[in-house]
Amino acid sequence: MPPRTRFLPYQPKTILNKGPRADHWFWTRYSAYPYLGCQHGCEFCYCREQKFFPHKTPGAALPAYDAAADPFSHLIKVKENAPQLLRKALARLPLDVLFTGDYQPAERKFGLSRQMLEVCLDLGFPVFILSRSPLVLRDLDLIQAIHRRARAMVAFSIITTPDSPDYARVCRMERLAPPAAKRFAAMQQVAAAGIPTGTVAMPLLPGLCDDDANLQSLARWTAGHGGGFMLGSGLTLSDQQRQYFFGVLGQLCPDLLAHYQKIYPPGSYGPAGPGWPPFGRRIRTACQAAGIRHRIPRQVVPGEKRSLNKRVAEALADALYTLEIEDAPQHRIWAYRKAAWAVDDLEQELGLFYKTMGRKGLESLPGIGPGMAEVVAGMIKTINQQDSAN
Ligand code: SF4
Structure with missing residues (x-):
């Protein structure tokens, strides 16, 4: 008999996490969530890690994780003032994509995700929502309104x-x-409503769902339900989350326990073995066969002044991702990463900057040398040509 879920009212002082720029996976710069803990309780969830665990007492040592009570999934902190905090925080920030929305069962009762989306609509902020539940469909009207205004x-x-x-x-x-x-069926409805959608296949569990047949099937189901992309990655395990997961594995898949103990030796975070590049290539192959992207496309607010900066940064990040999964030398990968950051951080509009300052202007940006300036100039030209053709 699982323990009963308890909801703890909580009034945090802040709600928004802010990066220096958008990340290169989800293309989100900000994040804000209304609940701590998750009733979906996925056994592999990284949020049980000490670093993310929501029930820490500041300054106190963490007690051993109570696997039977599983406080992560049965003790949910409800940030009652989340919409108000979000409004205050976003009002002072430049427009960029907010990672938000939490559609665990608590949302039916408290409705805070919807209220936070209303704030985003009011302020014209684009949003990225990642859901393990069709409950997100309840807010489709609001999400459509945000998409029309800001993406x-x-x-x-x-x-x-x-x-x-x-x-x-x-x-x-x-x-x-x-x-x-049911999640795929919800994806179909989101796509039919004109909202870009796709699959985030994380974490792909070794020996259970990381094989080619499953990757191909995921990509096919995504395409078949109107999704345009599938982003995947493997399982990470750390401290108390590792112990918890190994305990669950021993009960649910005892045949796999020794394998996991071998590929996740003590002190490791990711699995031992061939590593990320071949895995990334297999995901790309599955996506290409299904006709979808293996990267999430970046959302750019319509009419945004720095849209070219963002699109060139996206093209550079896509190129660096390809280099990563092709096992290219690190210095080449870093050259593209630094260039993507420099272009994203440039406060002036990139097209105008290039027009007035030329190739030398690009070379004056941090981390961009003559070779990369040529790559960036080529990307500006390609995007401008695409825009003129449309
Ligand atoms: S839905 Fe996401 S956050 Fe919730 S338990 Fe599962 S993996 Fe963790």
Whole structure:
């Protein structure tokens, strides 16, 4: 018998996390969530890590994790003042994409995700929502309104499909979340409403859903339900989350426990083995076969003054991602990363900057040398040509 969920009223002082610029995976610069803890309780969730664990007492040592009570999934802190804090924080910031929305069951009762979206609509902020639940459909009207004004995207966390022979076993790992088939059905409705959507396949669990057949199936189901992309990555394990997960694995998939203990030796975070590049290539191959992207497209607010900066930064980040999964030398990867940051950080509009300052102007940006200036100039030209053709 699982423990009863308890909701703890909570009045934090701040709500917004802010990066120096948008990240290169979800293209979000800000994030804000209304709940701490998650009733979906996915057994692999990284939020049980000490670093993210929501029930820490400042200054006190963390007690051993109580696996039976699983406080992460049954003790939910409700940030009652989330919409007000968000409004205050966003009012002072430049427009960029906010990672928000939390559609665990608590949202039916408290409705804070919807109120936070209303703030985004009021202030004209673009949003990125990642959901493991069709409950997000309740707010489709609001998400459409945000998309018309500032852009919105709704992705679904899905790591397997009903076609997989291990579907039932994976479902047991996320047994409190709505089944994957329902999430795909929700994706179809989001796509039909004109909102960009796709799959975030994280974490792809070794031996359960990281095989080519499942990747191909995920990509096919995504394309078949109107999704335009699938972004994937593997499982990370750390401190108390590792202990918890190994305990669950011993109960649900005892045949895999020794394998996991071998590929996640003590002190490791990611799995031992061939590493990320071949995995990234397999995800790309699956996406290409299904005709979808293996990267999330960047959202740019219509009419935004620095839209060219953002699009060139996106092209540079896509190029660096390709270099990463092709196992290119680190110095080449870093050259593209630094260039993407420099272009994103440039306060002037990139097209005008290039027109007035020329190639030398690009070379004056941090981390951009003559070779990269040529790459950036080429990207500006290509994007301008595409725009003129449309
Ligand atoms: S839905 Fe996401 S946040 Fe919630 S438990 Fe699952 S992985 Fe963690």
